[in-house]
Amino acid sequence: MLLSILTLAACNNDERIPLAAGEQFVPLEVGLYYDYQIDEILYTNDIVVLDTTYYLREEVVESFINAQDSVYVIYQYTKANLVDDWSYFDTWQARINNQQLIVTEGNTPFVKLTFPIFAGKIWDGNSQNQLEEDNYQLDSLYFPYTINDQQFESTITVVQNDNEDFIVEQDRRYEVYALNVGLIYKEELLYSYCTDDNCLGQQQIQSGVFRTQSLIDYGKN
Template identity: 35%
Template sequence: MSLVGAGSVIVLTNPNNVRYSVLLLLGWMFISCSESELASDTDRLGLNYFPLEVGNYRIYDVVETKYTVLKTTVDIYELKESVADSSLNISGNLQYIIHRSTRADGTESWTLDSIWTAQKSTSIAVLTENNVPFVKLSFPIAHEREWDGNGLNALDSEFYWYNTELADTALSGVIYQDLVKVIQNDRGEDFLGFENKSEIFAPDIGMIIKESAILSYCQTACATEKEIQSGRELMMTLKEYGKE
């Protein structure tokens, strides 16, 4: 088949191929519409809050505090998460390889810290951290919707839920809107200690804030009330994102 352009008119030099050409054109239009509608549908579900594309990266400012009986240490550093590659896992599903690198500040080179994997479907988004899979998001995203974040691992059930009623947030001069907060644990405080874990996600970017605190208080011969005997606090805030 050959096509000859005449201005905006397409002239078929072989009339016998008219039916084939029309079907081809309709097929292309159907694919184009389907891809557009699919993107719109997945955005409505909330899949764009967990974007996965090779080359994407995020850099966080991190403050990590560790408590022991003997001392308290505070580490301040930068963490970079980059989608380095994609592959099929043993189940035949597409997974993305996440390289996590750290440095003290912008004057130093990145050092690879760990490699995680991530994948998502139209129902869940999974991040495998040090070989332990966690269900980070459940679709569709809806206020106060609940799911088991440990549903794919051997740990005790831990139910996460959404808070979609968040104000706009500014980080490093950028204002993030339409945010979704995943409360992973809000047991709060009692005489034994304090626990609180949450992550905040922005559309088409991913996680922008992570807060985690798991602390155990001294129970006997304590120097002060609510003296921290052991535990860890972590604060991560997004400072930069893009594609390499």
């Protein structure tokens, strides 16, 4: 996949298509890296089957111009403990122009942001893939946010879903971006509840995951 991407255009690390208001919250640039702590709990039949913490690094390793998009190749690395060495995990891609930021996770593109930004803005995060419509909403613009003893003075929050159905399923997902930094926090809560006659409404998790992704370090190589 990576080779096919790179053949589309000549690499030029210095090029960048200008953005509308909101660019400062996604400052993509070759050499930038972001280290995250991932906390994950998996449930099956109301039993915790996995409760783990590991670490993720995302590093922008390449960029080029493709049609009207600035394209960035992102390598992901993981490790089980802070003292371990990073191991390559996956390659993602981010495409950005003066209308939207599209991040391809695996082989699925999601519209993470649209520009210009303003409070209450709504868009379909799945408009670039084959999944059903999933409306994202821009919320909490320019608010301070603290995570892992790091204070960020200006952030935006993208609410990807806020379904709090305690009978059938919950789907709560959101991402927080900091000014001149990028993604600093991500949270996903996806629970499917037992709906049999003997357990309906008792919030017994038939299957589910609760995952947080918290920034612990960032910089530029």
